Amino acid sequence: MENVIIGIDLGGTRLRIGAVSSDHQMADPFVTETAIVANAEDTVRKLCELIEEYQANGYAGRVDAISIGVPSSVECDKETVICTTNIRNQAGEVVFLHTNLARQIREYFQVPVFVNNDVNNILLYDIAANHLEEKKIVVGIYIGTGVGSAVVIDGKPLEGRNGAQLDLGHIPYFGGDVSCSCGKRGCCECYASGWRLQQIREEFYPDTDIKDMFTRHREEAPIKEFIHACAHVYAVMATIFNPDTMIVGGGVPEMADFPREAFERAVNESTGRDVMAYGFDYLYSKEYVGKGVIGAAVFAQMRLETMRK
Ligand SMILES: [Zn+2]
Numbered sequence: 001m002e003n004v005i006i007g008i009d010l011g012g013t014r015l016r017i018g019a020v021s022s023d024h025q026m027a028d029p030f031v032t033e034t035a036i037v038a039n040a041e042d043t044v045r046k047l048c049e050l051i052e053e054y055q056a057n058g059y060a061g062r063v064d065a066i067s068i069g070v071p072s073s074v075e076c077d078k079e080t081v082i083c084t085t086n087i088r089n090q091a092g093e094v095v096f097l098h099t100n101l102a103r104q105i106r107e108y109f110q111v112p113v114f115v116n117n118d119v120n121n122i123l124l125y126d127i128a129a130n131h132l133e134e135k136k137i138v139v140g141i142y143i144g145t146g147v148g149s150a151v152v153i154d155g156k157p158l159e160g161r162n163g164a165q166l167d168l169g170h171i172p173y174f175g176g177d178v179s180c181s182c183g184k185r186g187c188c189e190c191y192a193s194g195w196r197l198q199q200i201r202e203e204f205y206p207d208t209d210i211k212d213m214f215t216r217h218r219e220e221a222p223i224k225e226f227i228h229a230c231a232h233v234y235a236v237m238a239t240i241f242n243p244d245t246m247i248v249g250g251g252v253p254e255m256a257d258f259p260r261e262a263f264e265r266a267v268n269e270s271t272g273r274d275v276m277a278y279g280f281d282y283l284y285s286k287e288y289v290g291k292g293v294i295g296a297a298v299f300a301q302m303r304l305e306t307m308r309k
Pocket of ligand 1: 181184189
């Protein structure tokens with residue numbers, strides 16, 4: 001049996017565990033509620049037990065590494081989770097706050113363990129799935145409930161001094177005064193996010209199902225304005241990075257009838273002229289539940305290769 005990497009996508013709501021082969025095929029994943037881990041007395045031990053259970057029931061092959069994606073920034077050691085605002089226990093407390101998540105799992109399984117931001121992993125998946133490994137700069141912006149972003153330069157994910165880079169949901173929109181969940185005002189997430197789309201639905205289209213918002217209302221002012229707000233985020237990043245490829249993903253652009261043409265026109269119009277003299281490709285991330293798990297494995301592969309050098 002071929003060696004595998006155990007990829008884990010520890011999301012705000014769901015936890016997915018899957019064995020991934022070296023050619024990025026995922027065995028049947030185990031899926032459960034994140035709350036099972038969040039509310040456990042010893043959260044990391046609970047996670048170890050679930051991994052063990054998955055191995056026992058599903059995949060018996062040799063494990064090269066375990067790799068976990070989390071909805072948080074991760075320190076440059078790729079072990080320490082900075083703050084999982086979206087994963088809280090029953091008492092409402094943040095579950096991982098400057099927590100070394102890798103150490104205990106490594107000691108338990110005696111294999112290398114890596115932790116990475118989930119959006120970063122999803123970008124690595126999109127790059128692998130679309131064969132963009134040779135590109136100089138790929139920018140991924142994922143608009144879901146919030147806004148996530150990652151950038152890969154010459155094959156390497158961009159990393160700040162502490163690992164807290166690209167907190168794109170909280171870049172300020174000039175003049176914006178809507179209160180953000182982070183405590184600031186006028187963050188882009190207040191204007192360009194699934195959260196905002198829900199608000200628009202409640203205010204203007206209470207009879208429309210969220211999934212039909214673009215199908216039914218894409219030609220109307222509130223949605224046009226929303227698309228412009230989303231385009232603005234992409235234009236800022238395109239202007240900064242002069243990318244080969246701009247990956248557009250997340251729950252919002254993956255919805256039915258997302259107006260791609262109007263969106264791209266708005267991005268192109270707002271992007272700096274020097275960048276637009278060269279242009280860039282748009283690539284739409286496809287909805288697929290295995291992205292986070294396989295992306296985590298791709299990340300581990302990269303790290304294992306660097307360790308071997
Ligand atoms: Zn904010």
